[in-house]
Amino acid sequence: xxxxxxVAVCTPGLExxxxxxxxxxxxxxxxxxxxxxxxxxxxRQLYASVVWLRTASRVMVRMAxxxxxxxEHLVARAEEIDWAQWLGPGVAxxxxxxxxxxxxxxxxxxxxxxxxxxxxxxERPEQxxxxxxxxxxxxLFTVSADASGEALHxxxxxxxxxxxxxxxxxxxAMLSAAGWDGTEPLLDPFCGSxxxxxxxxxxxxxxxxxxxxxxxxxxxxPGYALARxxxxxxxxxxSVAGSARAGAAPASPVTIEAADREGSAIxxxxxxxxxxxxxxxxxxxxxxxxxxxxxxxxxxxxxxPPYGKRLATGDLxxxxxxxxxxxxxxxxxxxxTLVTPDRRLARAADRRLVPTHRFGHGGLTVELFSRPxxxxxxxxxxxxxxxAHPDASSTSxxxxx
Ligand SMILES: C[S@@+](CC[C@H](N)C(=O)[O-])C[C@H]1O[C@@H](n2cnc3c(N)ncnc32)[C@H](O)[C@@H]1O
Numbered sequence: 001x002x003x004x005x006x007v008a009v010c011t012p013g014l015e016x017x018x019x020x021x022x023x024x025x026x027x028x029x030x031x032x033x034x035x036x037x038x039x040x041x042x043x044r045q046l047y048a049s050v051v052w053l054r055t056a057s058r059v060m061v062r063m064a065x066x067x068x069x070x071x072e073h074l075v076a077r078a079e080e081i082d083w084a085q086w087l088g089p090g091v092a093x094x095x096x097x098x099x100x101x102x103x104x105x106x107x108x109x110x111x112x113x114x115x116x117x118x119x120x121x122x123e124r125p126e127q128x129x130x131x132x133x134x135x136x137x138x139x140l141f142t143v144s145a146d147a148s149g150e151a152l153h154x155x156x157x158x159x160x161x162x163x164x165x166x167x168x169x170x171x172x173a174m175l176s177a178a179g180w181d182g183t184e185p186l187l188d189p190f191c192g193s194x195x196x197x198x199x200x201x202x203x204x205x206x207x208x209x210x211x212x213x214x215x216x217x218x219x220x221x222p223g224y225a226l227a228r229x230x231x232x233x234x235x236x237x238x239s240v241a242g243s244a245r246a247g248a249a250p251a252s253p254v255t256i257e258a259a260d261r262e263g264s265a266i267x268x269x270x271x272x273x274x275x276x277x278x279x280x281x282x283x284x285x286x287x288x289x290x291x292x293x294x295x296x297x298x299x300x301x302x303x304x305p306p307y308g309k310r311l312a313t314g315d316l317x318x319x320x321x322x323x324x325x326x327x328x329x330x331x332x333x334x335x336x337t338l339v340t341p342d343r344r345l346a347r348a349a350d351r352r353l354v355p356t357h358r359f360g361h362g363g364l365t366v367e368l369f370s371r372p373x374x375x376x377x378x379x380x381x382x383x384x385x386x387x388a389h390p391d392a393s394s395t396s397x398x399x400x401x
Contacts, residue, residue, distance in 0.1 A: 002042065002231075003041070004041045004061045005038070005040060006038070006039050006040070006041045006046055006059060006062070007060045007144060008037040008058070009058040009059070009060065010036070010169065011035065011055075011057065011359045011361075012359060013357050013358050013359030014055050014169070014173045014357065015032050015035065016032075016357075017055050017177055018053070021053050021176070027039040027041045027049065043236050044236050046147065046226070047240045050226065051213075051244060052209075054168075054172035054173075054176070054203075055172050055176065057148075057151050057152055058147075059146075059148050059152070060133055060146050061144060061145050061147055062142060062143075063086065063143045063145055064080070066141050067140055068136075068139065069102075071109075074104060075117055078113075078117050083118050085231060086132075086229055087130055088229065088230050090127065091120065091128050092120050092121060093130055093132060094132070095110075095114050095131075096111075096132070096134065097111045097114075098134075098136070099135075099137075100138070101137065102137065102139045102140075103139055104139075131149075131225070132144065133145075145225075147224060147225055148224055148225055149223065149224050149225035149226075150223065152169070152209070152210070155210045156223065157211075157275035157277075158193065158198075159272070160268035162192040162268055164192070164308065164362070165192055165193050166192075167195075170339065170361060173368070174302050174337055174338075175196070175200055175203060177356055177357060177370065178302060178335065178337040178370055180300050180302065182200070182203045182204030182205075182253065183253070184298065184299045184300060185295070185298075186254065186255075186300050186302060187256075187257045187258070187299060187300070187334070188257070188259070188301070188304075189287075189289045190259075190289065190306065191259060191269055191284070192260055192269070193265060193269050193272055194258055194270075194272050194282070194284070196258070196302050196304060197269070197284075198272055198276050198282070200256050200302070201276070202276060202278060204256065205248050205250075205252055205278060206248055206249050207244070207277070208244050210223075211244070211276065211277055214245070216242075222237060251280065252278070254299070256281055256282045256283065257285070258282050258284050259287040260286065260287075261286065261287065261288040263286045265286075266285065266286045289319075289322065289323050289326055290326060292326050292327075292330055292331070293330065295334075299334050300334065300337065301327060301334050301338075302338070305320065305338060305345075307340045316348075320345045320348035321348045321349070324348065327350070336350060336370065337370040338353070338369050339361075339366055340367065343355065343367070346367070353370065354369060354370065355368065356368050
């Protein structure tokens with residue numbers, strides 16, 4: 001049985017969440033380093049990993065590790081690799097090289113030597129490519145084959161955008177960190193293009209994060225690089241994809257609500273949800289957060305409120321305060337998790353929010369905050385009138401991420 005030395009690549013800061021996901025798939029987890037989780041996988045586990053990992057950006061397979069201090073050594077060791085195992089006919093090799101504190105430091109020159117050796121140049125722009133990731137660290141080279149192809153955070157359903165969408169892998173991490181498993185209601189009152197709600201609906205339906213990449217229907221190839229490897233086991237893939245389809249619930253067992261003040265965002269979210277196959281699972285509404293309706297049950301509010309480099313924190317404080325007050329009033333028993341780069345904003349929404357994870361996003365360092373459920377007192381004290389109504393402020397366009 002083939003065993004792969006695999007690596008799940010994730011946003012630095014999300015390793016612990018990604019690690020748990022890798023392990024939950026039955027893989028044997030090894031080292032966990034900045035932005036990566038190493039694991040050993042059978043063929044089936046590797047296929048299941050590209051399909052099911054919600055927080056990984058890529059899955060790669062280690063091909064070789066060796067020491068090289070000059071080009072002669074590099075080429076000699078690279079010649080020992082069985083490249084044909086990873087490169088099917090008509091597939092072009094693409095080398096992505098990084099070098100750190102190594103004698104061979106010129107990444108373009110390293111890539112050029114390897115391209116010459118492997119001899120599978122890109123001849124047509126539409127030609128399929130196989131990426132090889134080469135990392136030199138203190139003269140130690142690791143060469144890996146990318147199993148994912150298109151980055152896993154590029155969900156094929158998310159083609160309609162708004163300003164500042166959250167990465168789907170971050171949305172998945174937010175749900176996972178909050179322990180949301182699709183058995184309690186969910187609300188995103190600042191839903192934009194619907195990323196959080198759609199990721200949630202996919203979890204609730206027990207569907208993979210990108211069902212459109214499973215392939216198989218009408219002869220479509222799976223949308224992952226490993227499907228072009230010469231040793232690709234189509235029977236194993238059919239079994240992994242078949243179980244994913246067979247295990248899906250016909251509908252979300254819980255209510256998922258998503259709202260945004262912009263009608264254009266709701267149109268984008270609807271189109272994305274339709275492509276993901278979960279439009280029927282999400283109640284989408286154009287609505288400002290102040291008009292949030294009450295509910296007597298408990299659930300999770302998971303959201304990515306407006307933030308951005310162009311807006312001073314002070315501009316957004318009234319909106320976050322209002323948001324927090326509305327939740328305390330109308331959803332008193334709901335838990336809350338949110339992503340924002342600014343602790344002052346998080347505190348303005350709810351002083352009990354604590355940062356649990358920190359990661360880079362769209363050029364900013366953002367944090368994931370959460371607080372447990374249960375009725376909580378209004379910690380803001382007596383409310384003073386604010387100059388402008390928060391819903392009326394033009395705070396919806398943070399920097400694109
Ligand atoms: C950071 S974006 C959310 C992006 C979303 N997570 C996605 O992936 O597309 C914040 C959203 O909040 C919305 N928004 C701003 N003020 C609002 C308010 N008062 N009520 C409801 N939505 C509001 C904006 O229109 C914007 O779509």
